[in-house]
Amino acid sequence: MSLHDKSLTQLRDGIQQGDxxxxxxxxxxxxxxxxxxxxxxSFISVTEERALQQxxxxxxxxxxxxxxxLNGVPIxxxxxxxxxxxxxxxASRMLDNFISPYDATVxxxxxxxxIVTLGKTNMDEFAMGSSNETSxxxxxxxxxxxxxxxxxxxxGSAAAVAARLAPAATGTDTGGSIRQPAALCGITGLxxxxxxxSRWGMIAFASSLDQAGPMAxxxxxxxxxxQNMVGHDxxxxxxxxRAVDNYLSDLDNDINGLTIGLPEEFFPADLNGNxxxxxxxxxxxxxxxxxxxxxxxxxxxxxxxxxxYVIAPAEASSNLSRFDGVRYGYRCEDPSDLxxxxxxxxxxxxxxxxxRRILVGTYALSHGYYDAYYLKAQKVRRLIRDDFARAFEKxxxxxxxxxxxxxxxxxxxxxxxxxxxxxxxxxxxxxxxGLPALSMPGGFIDGLPVGVQLIGNYFREGQILNAAHRFQLxxxxxxxxxxxxxxx
Amino acid sequence: MAINxxxxxxxxxxxxxxxxxxxxxxxxxRLNDILxxxxxxxxxxxxxxxxxxxxxxxxxxxxxxxxxxTDIRAEVMPIAPxxxxxxxxxPRVIE
Numbered sequence: 001m002s003l004h005d006k007s008l009t010q011l012r013d014g015i016q017q018g019d020x021x022x023x024x025x026x027x028x029x030x031x032x033x034x035x036x037x038x039x040x041x042s043f044i045s046v047t048e049e050r051a052l053q054q055x056x057x058x059x060x061x062x063x064x065x066x067x068x069x070l071n072g073v074p075i076x077x078x079x080x081x082x083x084x085x086x087x088x089x090x091a092s093r094m095l096d097n098f099i100s101p102y103d104a105t106v107x108x109x110x111x112x113x114x115i116v117t118l119g120k121t122n123m124d125e126f127a128m129g130s131s132n133e134t135s136x137x138x139x140x141x142x143x144x145x146x147x148x149x150x151x152x153x154x155x156g157s158a159a160a161v162a163a164r165l166a167p168a169a170t171g172t173d174t175g176g177s178i179r180q181p182a183a184l185c186g187i188t189g190l191x192x193x194x195x196x197x198s199r200w201g202m203i204a205f206a207s208s209l210d211q212a213g214p215m216a217x218x219x220x221x222x223x224x225x226x227q228n229m230v231g232h233d234x235x236x237x238x239x240x241x242r243a244v245d246n247y248l249s250d251l252d253n254d255i256n257g258l259t260i261g262l263p264e265e266f267f268p269a270d271l272n273g274n275x276x277x278x279x280x281x282x283x284x285x286x287x288x289x290x291x292x293x294x295x296x297x298x299x300x301x302x303x304x305x306x307x308x309y310v311i312a313p314a315e316a317s318s319n320l321s322r323f324d325g326v327r328y329g330y331r332c333e334d335p336s337d338l339x340x341x342x343x344x345x346x347x348x349x350x351x352x353x354x355x356r357r358i359l360v361g362t363y364a365l366s367h368g369y370y371d372a373y374y375l376k377a378q379k380v381r382r383l384i385r386d387d388f389a390r391a392f393e394k395x396x397x398x399x400x401x402x403x404x405x406x407x408x409x410x411x412x413x414x415x416x417x418x419x420x421x422x423x424x425x426x427x428x429x430x431x432x433x434g435l436p437a438l439s440m441p442g443g444f445i446d447g448l449p450v451g452v453q454l455i456g457n458y459f460r461e462g463q464i465l466n467a468a469h470r471f472q473l474x475x476x477x478x479x480x481x482x483x484x485x486x487x488x
Numbered sequence: 489m490a491i492n493x494x495x496x497x498x499x500x501x502x503x504x505x506x507x508x509x510x511x512x513x514x515x516x517x518r519l520n521d522i523l524x525x526x527x528x529x530x531x532x533x534x535x536x537x538x539x540x541x542x543x544x545x546x547x548x549x550x551x552x553x554x555x556x557x558t559d560i561r562a563e564v565m566p567i568a569p570x571x572x573x574x575x576x577x578x579p580r581v582i583e
Contacts, residue, residue: 101563194543208542237548306528317503324504326576331569337579339504347506355505359515360522362503363491373526378539380532385540417518418525434543458544 003028004164008221015072022072026055026116029074033165040141042160044079046119054116071114076166078157079120081107082201090203091123091135094323094330094349104201105233113228122156125351127205129153130423134353143482148407151181157215158185168216174209176427179439183402183451186441189215190222193458194434195240198233206315209431218478219468223247250462251469256290259395263298266400278450279401282442296391300383304429310364310377317361385433392457402439402451436461440468441477490520
């Protein structure tokens, strides 16, 4: 088995046991990136020199019986996480020249666990998009079909993991940005409960929705990575101070008696019938293992897309006001006065979709419209959360498709924001409620992967990872690899 | 609630963005598409539901009022687009 076919867990074990060194593994993945990423564009920066230094340090630590639980294992970080001394662009011209002076808490924690950073992955600009086409550095291609999008916004992380250019990667999810690209690229990705992972050093999009999580090939690998990302951080006041759960210890649990709710709203009449079939078949596999399936209803979820497109742009318009061309980031040439400096730096530095969302958010928060848009959206947000709360009185897990469609063609929706926004119709409600959810590969249609979404109650990451792991023990969808590249 | 080009220009100014005359019509039409989708919210019966600003019912923790920040001037000044004598440079504001 080639090194790139090994799971994150197997690589961790192999390095620990001395079957291979961190340097060998790191060089192998760097070589794959060099050879194949020109086709995919999944990386914005490859940090070869630093990766090899980290790998050598990990190998030395092992010889001294030191090193963290992920000692020497290479992964990639979404380019939304600040990395000290390395460009952190958020896929925007605004931050094209931004060398971060500090590490995000997630980067720091994984670094302490011994992780080697291969590089920074491509994404939609400021995480605003569902196709990875809004990146200043160009679109990412889906490794299953280079003419199609990988999903977004964590499209580079998803494509890199699917193409075996990295065994795992970090992602962030504001409205589906981990789960939807995981679904479209055939990998496993988890968005934790809001407040589980520190947002410090993660460039903010919508602060009441943003959450970082792991993207890997299996639920087991996601659990291993998540375990090393979570925990209280006094630098993020929304990061909860509670005991850290053990996501690995429950993975193998029997799922006999687990109650799975299927919301009728996640299987609308106009849903692609093949996607509905694949999803139902995956749930039937869990039923075979003893899970009980019941129908439920989440009536307010149908308003989650309009609710999100008020709240997220409103928060974004506030968060992105920090980019002023003064302290860091892009500044326009020869500003005539301060207003000109602000306006031109921002207009030239931000891409179209980002500017669109800033305008929508500014409008929704402006005098005379606040009640009609922002306040109303916040009230509907509570209705959506209450729907989930009622459902979780009856069921343990909620399941459905992750995305209403397969990976679509590059450019197919570029000029139609509303259709693009609908790509997240099944994922957005989870962010509004703050719940944990994952996407796992459930099958294929015409050679393209289909993702199945499992939503858990607050802090029940362990339960959905357990169900996904049991599913993956009985199926091999998650082990399928795209053939675009061949071996090296 | 459709908006016109004047509103777009006013909102753009509030957001410190420039919308050129040639882009204004298209921007207005795109934003109206988004706002008409968002108008579905008006059908929701929210009664006296309390607005939800945050996903979890938690209180913001307060820290002790002591200085914890270290001097990071040497790290943050070099990434500024224009600086002199440890100050950020901007076009003249006061004549």
